[in-house]
Amino acid sequence: MLRVIGAGLPRTGTMTLKHALETLLGAPCHHMSEVFAHLDTHPAGFLAAAGGGPVDWDGLLAGYAAAVDWPASAFYAELAEAYPGAIVVLSRRDSFDTWWRSCSDTIFKGMDDGADETGEWIDMIAAVWDKTFEGAPRTDRDAVEAAYRRYHERVRATVPAERLVEFTTGAGWAPLCDALGLPVPSAPFPHLNTTKEWQERTGEVPPGGVGAE
Numbered sequence: 390m391l392r393v394i395g396a397g398l399p400r401t402g403t404m405t406l407k408h409a410l411e412t413l414l415g416a417p418c419h420h421m422s423e424v425f426a427h428l429d430t431h432p433a434g435f436l437a438a439a440g441g442g443p444v445d446w447d448g449l450l451a452g453y454a455a456a457v458d459w460p461a462s463a464f465y466a467e468l469a470e471a472y473p474g475a476i477v478v479l480s481r482r483d484s485f486d487t488w489w490r491s492c493s494d495t496i497f498k499g500m501d502d503g504a505d506e507t508g509e510w511i512d513m514i515a516a517v518w519d520k521t522f523e524g525a526p527r528t529d530r531d532a533v534e535a536a537y538r539r540y541h542e543r544v545r546a547t548v549p550a551e552r553l554v555e556f557t558t559g560a561g562w563a564p565l566c567d568a569l570g571l572p573v574p575s576a577p578f579p580h581l582n583t584t585k586e587w588q589e590r591t592g593e594v595p596p597g598g599v600g601a602e
Contacts, residue, residue: 391450391472392569393418395457396465396544397480398521398537400491402558403458406480408579409562413571416454419461423453424510432509435460438467439516446471463517466547476568477548479541480556485534497527 393410397403399421407418417423424431434449446468450456457478461468469477482488500514518527521540525532545553554568562573 390447391454391456391468391475393455393457393565394465394468394472394475394477395455395462395480396477396548397457397462397556398488398540399459399462399496400488401480401482402556403462403480405558405579406457406478406556407455409565410455410457412574412576412579413562413565413569414454417452419450419453419456420458421460422458424460428510431460432513435464436509436513436516438464439513439520459521460513460517463520465544469548469552475552476554477544477552478554478556478565478568479544479548480558481541482558485537488537489530489534500527 392414395403395406397406403420404422407420407422410418424435431449434444438444438449444464444467450461456462456468457480465477469475482491522533522536523539525536527533554564556564561578565571566573
């Protein structure tokens with residue numbers, strides 16, 4: 390049963406949120422990283438959801454108390470309806486430019502590398518992109534920026550204010566704890582999956598390359 394639904398886009402501190410929510414809730418949080426462990430069911434399940442078919446969310450997200458990042462965040466509206474007691478966290482970067490730069494240095498490279506591949510995983514990524522960005526070509530920065538801004542407006546228009554937590558990167562424990570009615574942990578707030586860490590993990594570090602999550 391989900392208690393927290395992430396509506397934030399990838400590269401908005403979602404890995405940090407995953408670990409923070411797991412600390413607060415004492416249970417797993419879904420994230421794109423979890424899909425790799427469920428390749429037999431999750432790509433097909435989220436691809437079917439993108440196609441508008443009926444989804445057994447309890448089955449697909451069994452064992453998770455929260456879900457952030459793609460693919461789940463693309464279905465924030467459907468999940469908010471399925472789990473009316475859950476809060477919705479809209480994680481954001483400080484600007485579109487910051488987000489675009491982070492994506493260009495990380496996940497867009499991975500999407501480019503898989504551009505010629507086929508299969509449910511690739512189809513799922515394409516479907517989630519189109520659902521989120523209304524079909525805007527990823528190579529058209531202006532079109533993506535316009536769709537990015539409309540996406541955030543849709544989240545705010547769809548989710549009642551009393552359920553929505555806007556979480557800017559670096560906000561720390563307080564917004565999450567306040568919304569969940571939980572005490573602030575004594576442990577420092579995590580900071581994971583920076584651009585530099587992503588590039589080192591994938592072997593795509595440019596000379597002197599650094600970055601933020």
